[in-house]
Amino acid sequence: MSMASTVCSQFRFDPARHGALAALVVILCFNLIVTPNFLHTQTLFVNISQVATIAIVAMGMTIVIATGGIDLSVGAIMALSGALAPLIFLSPFGLANPGLxxxxxxxxxxxxxxxxxxxxxVMVSYFNVQPIVATLIFFISGRGLAQVLTNGNLQTISNPSFSYLGTGKILGLPFQGWLVLAIALVLWWLVTRSMFGRQLLAVGGNERAARLSGIPVERVKIGAYVICAGLSGLAGLIVVAINSASDAARIGSLMELDAIAAAVVGGTLLQGGRAPIFGAILGAVIIQLVKYTLLANGVADEVALIAKAAIIIGAVYLQQGRRD
Amino acid sequence: MTDLIEMSGIGKAFAGVVALRDASLAIRPGEVHAIIGQNGAGKSTLIKILTGVYRRDEGSVQMAGEDLTISTPREAQDAGISTIYQELSLVPLRSVTENVMMGYEPRTRLGLIDWKAAHARTREILARFGVEIDVTRQLGRYSTAIQQLVAIARAVSLDARLVIMDEATSSLDDQEIETLFSVVRELKKSGVAVLYISHFLSELYEICDRVTIMRDGRTVATHEVAQTTRLGLVSEMLGRDASEIAAAGQTALSGERSKPGATLLEVDGLGTRTGLRDVSFEIRKGEIVGLGGLLGSGRTESARAIFGLDKLLRGEVRHHAAPVIDTPARAIALGMGFLTEDRKADGIIPHMSVRENITLALLPRLRRFGAVDRARERELVQGYIDALQIKTSGMEQPIRELSGGNQQKVLLARWLALEPEILILDEPTRGVDVGAKFEIQSIIRNQVAKGLAVLLISSEFEELVEGADRIVVLQDGYSVTELQNPGITESALIGAMVHHHERLAS
Known part of the structure; x- marks a missing residue:
């Protein structure tokens, strides 16, 4: 009782912090009124499976941005992992030992x-390459590598166990949704409770002070990029499983922009020092819902891109507007 | 005569913590007006309200009799109010010209920046201060003192009616301070008012006409400087009795001197790329070793080299328990701490709370199964907030909202929490008011009595002479001599710092 009342008295609407939540409510209300069949389970499933990949990558992106960096290679890494998976279980070894x-x-x-x-x-921390340049290397070469591996062919797959990643359900809800939740809980613990999280935010908040306080700045940064890349690889697998096909040219295409947008909408500061994990999910949901809303109401895909840009501008504006 | 600036009934609170209540300030045209007070008295907040950095909650601000509504620093500049902040806010990687002209560059007819005119104008402005440098070079390549003068030049170039100087002299040497003062007098002659914030009372008597005293967010009094006494000012500032202060006297670093113990660290013939050529000294348990020298003599550079921040080209640092210190993490593990000179750039993590800032260096010891032991962390932090009397609304308050002196106490707590064996203090009381300075010095003295060894760097001769057991004097990257207390006087120290020492030919 007293807990609840203190929470209530502490709550004040702050556009910079609650703006994204308010935007979500607005979009939901709009859809309930305008979009046909919005309250249909099928709609929910489609949106969950679409949003899952964006959310997973956006969480990784949030960790990298928290160090003051950025990762442009997430889409290409998705393509690479998405191309590798079918190559492996369609290989003679994979066909001979289905389980392994x-x-x-x-x-x-x-x-x-x-x-x-x-x-x-390593490029960013030990070689002091600007993050945008360092990750540009895989942004360009990663997708190329994936296409070379697959000879540019579309690989179709029909492996029910693998497809579970994309189409499985637990308690009637898509598996990816549960996966996002599980990853979010782990990352939230990592950021707010663990040593690594504290070090991560310190490096992003003031790198020189962090170094002087004995924090292994290089290792922390590498950790952030590794987490982001690992989550991107996982997202690549999910996309392949959903489509039952792997097209190295298309998997994760433009994902870096969606992920950055979701992180920013979710309240991540591009200069580093903050990592709102659930904010990233919220951002991903908003971006996905806007895409869906426009699509379901017959607006062209290209226009959705413009709407996305508008959301980012709004989010950045709210961040800048924070002052005493 | 109407006042140039009249602020009255100003109130301001941050997250429910009152920073100002019913504060006021009146500045006459063409006067040099000082504002003094302890940390957290509300000086900075009041000025930031005047310059549009913060919004006031209540009260009114008038300029030349008219209501003034300023909500951005740019609007303040356009209204004729220029500020030189305590922490330099310039762009070190850009040229001197760009820094002076930023936002007000002369344009060619095509709308491009007219660089020729810009360079010429910058040279002309700097010449007024007796500074003649290559204005096309990066600002960061010049000394802090030159950078400070560039900041002042920028403010003056904006045709200001009021120039605010926040601790403007804190990193200048005597001659540069003289230059600055002559500029202040020059400004005054041409009718520009100067609002002067300084912790050095002697400066106040030298150039200020009137003084406003603040305490606990309120304006206590405004006096003609000529009609005040030092003791009177300090007692009003601290809210204590004048006689009580007269009895205390001195700086708090001086006190009982115990016999120094075993040698903890030996520095032998250090040479680095940062300008050290041959520095040797040793630090023993339970003593304060001072590093004396002029700007650029290698004091901070010695500290950085010892702490594993800069690579050694020659010589070695022998720690009693380990042969090599190559990273700060290693130094910290060996029980060393380093309170740096530049609070903003090297010290605070602005977004983080007081709690997280205090335990930053201590994290490895708070680890429990990969997580931070939060219960122990809170207990420890509360202990230091109480012991150091850090003024904060709670340990979760972001450190950026604290006053300079309280931020400094948080950083001191960060290192004391390690229970270090050796603590390097680089200008520990710079930009800190008299009261907090006294507190910080006595905290340090207490720790030394318990066996802490301190390497003290200070530009204040008084602090060094009274505080240090020994002073190692540096000159151009060489350690030239060592003075032993008791018996060191300020003039002896200054003599040792400037006197030419013969070096052994090598």
């Missing part, structure tokens, strides 16, 4: 993604 093949098809692509993350992190 499936495990390898999930573990190896994610390991490959983690290696990309180590590369990004």
């Amino acid at each position: 093949g499936l495990a390898a098809a999930i573990i190896i692509p994610i390991l490959a993604a983690l290696c990309c993350g180590i590369f990004n992190g």
